[in-house]
Amino acid sequence: MRIDELLKGAIQRLYSISETAQLDAQLLLAHVLAVSTSYFYTWPEKEVSAADISRFNGLLERRESGEPVAYLLGQQSFWSLNLEVAPCTLIPRADTERLVEVALSVLDIGDVNRILDLGTGTGAIALSLASERPRSTVVGVDLVEESVALAKRNAIRNQLSNATFIQSSWFEALEGNLFDLIVSNPPYIDPDDEHLSQGDVRFEPKSALVADNHGMADIEYIIQVAPRFMKQGAYLMFEHGYDQAIAVQTCFVEAGFIAVESFQDLGGNDRVTIGRLK
Structure with a gap:
């Protein structure tokens, strides 16, 4: 044929x-x-x-x-990278590139920074930042051992040596470390959200998608614990749901962060919120 x-x-x-x-x-x-x-x-x-x-x-x-094309191909483009993907973690999406853009906007290109990516998955965010800020060091952590191994392979695949990946439940394995920037695309979907039974997300791990308290539980935890791992004046930022910006801003303010601000994605939805440690 x-x-x-x-x-x-x-x-x-x-x-x-x-x-x-x-x-x-x-x-x-x-x-x-x-x-x-x-x-x-x-x-x-x-x-x-x-x-x-x-x-x-x-x-x-x-x-x-309904199986996602990225899983069928075993790869997905993100930022300037080509990443191996697997069903153990989420497929990198274009919306998440907005988080990378916002992160780069607070990092001067010549500075030497320590950056942490919580829930790194494929390593998409961590490796994008490592590629754009080669003088900085990036640490990516993930609870899932298979995801950590995947992120390590992606670092090799994209020839990036300034990013390392370790297994950790959020900050558990990071005691004594301080960072200039912490980024995260954590689980933020309400367990009762009807979209979980539709489209590509049916094939993605629910543990990487869903959080209690209407999707806010992990974001709230990270905001409370993160200051122990942040240098003075450091930034913390999240990707979150289109309708969660006000809730995330409130959490930041209540935890004492300043310069709290949200940024929209290409669809005009609030997608990224940041805060700065006093």
Whole structure:
């Protein structure tokens, strides 16, 4: 079967379950054929072998069941990086790049800083900051051992030597350490949120998504404990839900932080809130 015929059928199959059916189909076929998606526009008439069609159909079936494309490919682009992804942790999303942008805005490029990423997952945030601030050192922690191993592989994959990753339940393994900046994309979804049964998140670990107290429990804990691990004047910042900015700001103020401010994502939703230690 020709490439263009194969893609046309695949797009039709995915149309009802994905808003990006064409892109999904192209990415999956490019993965099978080990080519870039631009190849399809140059060689649409190329014949695809029976073995590759079989592999492609297998991936399409998994996508039809709702499995995220990133898990099917085993990788995801984030910031300037290409990251290995796995079902042990969340898939990095474009909204989280806003947290990276805000973090970089408080870090002068020539300064030597110590940065902590809590709940690092794939290492996306930590490695993005490490790549943009090479004189700084970044520590990423995660409760899940498999995620720590994944983040370490991503550091090697992206040739970044100024980021290290350790297993820790939040600050548990960090006694005696002080940081200039702490960032986190913690679990912040209400356990009763109906979106947990929809789309890609059905395949992602609930422990990385859900927090008690309407999604605020982990954010509240981090704000209370973080000052013990922050240098004077250091920043703490979170990614959070679109409707949680006021609650997060309140927690910061009640804990004595100053310069509390929220920033919007590309969709115009409050997505990142920061505070500075007096």
